[in-house]
Amino acid sequence: MADGEAPEEIVRELENDERAQRAVAFERTLRRKVAEAMRAEAAPSQLRRRVEALFAERRSDDEGDAATVGPAATRSRAFWSRRSVVGWTAVAAVAALTATLSVIFVRRAARPTLPAQVVAFLEQEHNRCVDLGDYFEQKMVARDEEEAAALLQKVLASQRGPAVDLRGAGFLLLGAGPCHVPGEGPSAHLLYGPAKSTVAARPLSVFVQRLPSSSAAATLLRPGVCYETLCGENQRDVVAAWRVGEVMVYVYCPDGASRLPAKALRALGAPSQRVALGA
The missing domain is CATH 3.40.1000 (Protein Transport Mog1p; Chain A)
Known part of the structure; x- marks a missing residue:
């Protein structure tokens, strides 16, 4: 939902879900802050690999949970919307924090100084x-x-x-x-x-x-x-x-x-x- 790619039926279903809307707003804010922080310096390759690993781990957990819960439960939109909003927002938060700290470190490391x-x-x-x-x-x-x-x-x-x-x-x-x-x-x-x-x-x-x-x-x-x-x-x-x-x-x-x-x-x-x- 934060990137506008969620199906319309999911968006309509969660329109009045205050918790979901707060989570989406939080994720959008994170995305904007990450974009602002990363505008000046390119993300280091090591950071990119760490973020990719986070998303891969999250995806693996979702697939594992779906297999454990069973097809009946996974047919419910509530199951996927709840896990997507909470789980992926957590991943985004970690990614944003890692990116921001990395940029701060790079900028400080390159700051002029007299030994x-x-x-x-x-x-x-x-x-x-x-x-x-x-x-x-x-x-x-x-x-x-x-x-x-x-x-x-x-x-x-x-x-x-x-x-x-x-x-x-x-x-x-x-x-x-x-x-x-x-x-x-x-x-x-x-x-x-x-x-x-x-x-x-x-x-x-x-x-x-x-x-x-x-x-x-x-x-x-x-x-x-x-x-x-x-x-x-x-x-x-x-x-x-x-x-x-x-x-x-x-x-x-x-x-x-x-x-x-x-x-x-x-x-x-x-x-x-x-x-x-x-x-």
């Missing part, structure tokens, strides 16, 4: 270098824009990296050095300090990494989008990340939840489209 280990590494490296102590001295082999540009060229090979000179955006390069951002490709770390000392001024770390096109970040993070996530002890620091071809750029800004340096991001070539996400 927690990457965010933690960026925070750790920034904090280890920001005091300009022994670790900074050992790591930061480049101390001016020319040396930093040469370092990026070595790390990125033929790929084009972001601008190194951020003086126009109010930041001075303090040092740059090779780094090991979690992932498959080589990377570099550039540390910047504010050109003017103010209460709101904070150092800035830029991490640049060359990624194979098959890597998770290259697959999930769409080019032309700047992704942002909060981090740090009080969720006040922010990491901005974007992809250009096989190059990933990460900007770590302490206490930047409300003061993300827009001019610096523009100078680095960050896309204007922003998407907030979780680490």
